[in-house]
Amino acid sequence: MNAALEDYRIIWRAAAAQREPGVVRALYVTAGAVGACGVIVAVLGDLNAVQALRFIIAVAFMALAFIWTFLFVPGSIRMNSPINAWLLPRQRRRLLQMTAAYLLVATLGIAYGLGDWNVLPIVALGTLGMALLMAGNKYVPYLLMAAGNAPWLVQTVLPPAWAGWMTGSAAIRALDILILPATAWGLCWLYPAGGDAYLARRADQLKRVSHFAFRTGNKDPLPDGMVREGNLSFYRIALGCDRRRADPAAMLMHALGPTAHWTAWIGAIAVMLLIAGGAGIVLGWSRGAAVQTFVGQMIIVGPGLLALLVLFSTAQYGQQLRRTRGEQALLRLTPLAGDTVQLNRRLATRLLRQALSIWVLLTVAVLAVVLPFASGPDALLRQLGLCCLAGQAAMMGLLGDYASECGGWSTALALRAGAYVLVQALVAMGLGRLTGTTAWPWLVALPLAVCVVQLRHDWRRMLAAPPAFPAGRMA
Numbered sequence: 142m143n144a145a146l147e148d149y150r151i152i153w154r155a156a157a158a159q160r161e162p163g164v165v166r167a168l169y170v171t172a173g174a175v176g177a178c179g180v181i182v183a184v185l186g187d188l189n190a191v192q193a194l195r196f197i198i199a200v201a202f203m204a205l206a207f208i209w210t211f212l213f214v215p216g217s218i219r220m221n222s223p224i225n226a227w228l229l230p231r232q233r234r235r236l237l238q239m240t241a242a243y244l245l246v247a248t249l250g251i252a253y254g255l256g257d258w259n260v261l262p263i264v265a266l267g268t269l270g271m272a273l274l275m276a277g278n279k280y281v282p283y284l285l286m287a288a289g290n291a292p293w294l295v296q297t298v299l300p301p302a303w304a305g306w307m308t309g310s311a312a313i314r315a316l317d318i319l320i321l322p323a324t325a326w327g328l329c330w331l332y333p334a335g336g337d338a339y340l341a342r343r344a345d346q347l348k349r350v351s352h353f354a355f356r357t358g359n360k361d362p363l364p365d366g367m368v369r370e371g372n373l374s375f376y377r378i379a380l381g382c383d384r385r386r387a388d389p390a391a392m393l394m395h396a397l398g399p400t401a402h403w404t405a406w407i408g409a410i411a412v413m414l415l416i417a418g419g420a421g422i423v424l425g426w427s428r429g430a431a432v433q434t435f436v437g438q439m440i441i442v443g444p445g446l447l448a449l450l451v452l453f454s455t456a457q458y459g460q461q462l463r464r465t466r467g468e469q470a471l472l473r474l475t476p477l478a479g480d481t482v483q484l485n486r487r488l489a490t491r492l493l494r495q496a497l498s499i500w501v502l503l504t505v506a507v508l509a510v511v512l513p514f515a516s517g518p519d520a521l522l523r524q525l526g527l528c529c530l531a532g533q534a535a536m537m538g539l540l541g542d543y544a545s546e547c548g549g550w551s552t553a554l555a556l557r558a559g560a561y562v563l564v565q566a567l568v569a570m571g572l573g574r575l576t577g578t579t580a581w582p583w584l585v586a587l588p589l590a591v592c593v594v595q596l597r598h599d600w601r602r603m604l605a606a607p608p609a610f611p612a613g614r615m616a
Contacts, residue, residue, distance in 0.1 A: 148235045156216030192256065199254020206247045206268055213239075214275040214331075215350045221332050222343075236332045244268055244324060262316030269327045276331050277349035375404040389479025390487035394495070396472045396610065397461040403495050405457070409450075410506045417509035447507045448527035454499050455535045458492065462543060462612040469610035484608045489540055489600060496539050504528040519579070526584035530565060533588035533595070534558040540599035543609035565591065 217236055225232055248265040252258060273281045376399040383391040399405060462469075472478045479487060504525065511524045537558050569583035607615060 145235070145238075148231060149239055152217070152220070152232065152235055152239065153213065155220060156213045195254045195256050197254070199251050202247050202250030202254060206251070206271070209243050209247070210271050210275050213243075214272050218276050218331070218350055219347065233332050233334065237328055240272070240328060240331060241324070244272075259313050262313065262320055265320045266316070266323060269324060272331065273327055275350070277346035278330065279349065372405050372408045373399060375407050376402055379404055387477060389477060389483075390491045392472065392477045392479075393484070393488045393610070394491050396468045397458065397465050398468070401457045401461040403499060406454075406499055406502070410502055413506040413510050417506070417513065447510060447524065448531040450507065451500060451503050451528050452531035452535050454503055454532075455496050455539050458496075459538060462609075466611040466613065469612060473608075473610050478610070481608050484610065485603055485606060488543075488609050489603045492539055493596065493600070496536065500528075500532040500535065504532070519581070522579075522581045522585070526569075526581040529585045529588040530562055533565075533592040534562055536592050536596055537561070537599075540596065540603045542602060542606035543612045544607040545613070545615045561591065 217240075221233060221236060244265070247268050248261065251264045251268075252261040255264075267285070270281050270285050274285065379402065380395055383395060394402060473481075478484065507528055508521060508524055511521060514520070538554055565587045566580070566584065569580040569587055572583045573580035603609075
């Protein structure tokens, strides 16, 4: 038993070691943010004590699933190589055991927390599907899209008699039966024993796995795809316009690359608005029981998950400041950088204007996604409060002394942001009870007031610091 536990510990560390320490911290911070959003929704939402506790349990296991899927799965796929099969004969067996135990624990924990065992097969197959997606399976994205749209597709496409059977208890039992063979097949696909077919697919699989890796240096961190190419097209147009105008402030932002430019969000916002429009049409057309169940789950889970988009909307600035030091140094040598004395003011102005604009646009897009599922104004107010709270936390990592610290998120800053969020949530609850209202209106106003004070302090700190480019040179 002790030998097996030691094997599990070594494999976990080896899989995590293939990511940078900063990436590992970022994943843990993200999982903590998921948990914090879940706790806020549970405490401030319309749930009794038992429902709130179960919802927190579900969110905790979702955070576990997030860490496992994004941290362990890509690393373990690289470890299951032919050479390791010879050097470490027990490794494949341990990988299968660890992944099987994770799928069982995560599925049961999330299903229990949601309070409805009928969702067990959906949770199990979804958890397995995400693991296969991160492992580079090229067919799983289509299956996940089909499964996610199944509730309304069944109601709108199939005859009523068939739709009733497909959304009834018989369909749930059929999915229950499929869990074991699907899991067995998924484990064998994740960690095959070898053979020519495995060797033939491995190179292409590792290429897809690398799309989800967090890279450093001058390597491109984004996967290929239609959305990315569309964003780059807009970026090229913006770059051409800024070069002709020779605006130093705009060129400072271009030194950080297309990932940190406002055009990087065009595709995501457009997709969210399309989803909102499609959901509104479908929900207005179909009102079946399965659709209503799906809507109920989305109202509970959706707000916290959508707020994470706003929370991490400023994360790319710190990442790109660390990645593009060479480009920053080259820009300082050209007239396009402008007057060095004004560099920090121009950079701070552009960062602030762009980040606030993205915050507003993402909030509007998130509210548009929630609108078809909302049961009334309270649901929209709840989502607006979470977006305001997430935006205030996001702005904490925006301005600062980039010459000394490189900027961006750190463990200390993440802990401070979490403390701010907790205090504001508690104050909003207290003000809601004092005034006889819910906490959500206060959770809209408080973060905005805190954000103004916080940005004023950070603005002065950045203007008093040495020139920001190249970032981190004085650390």
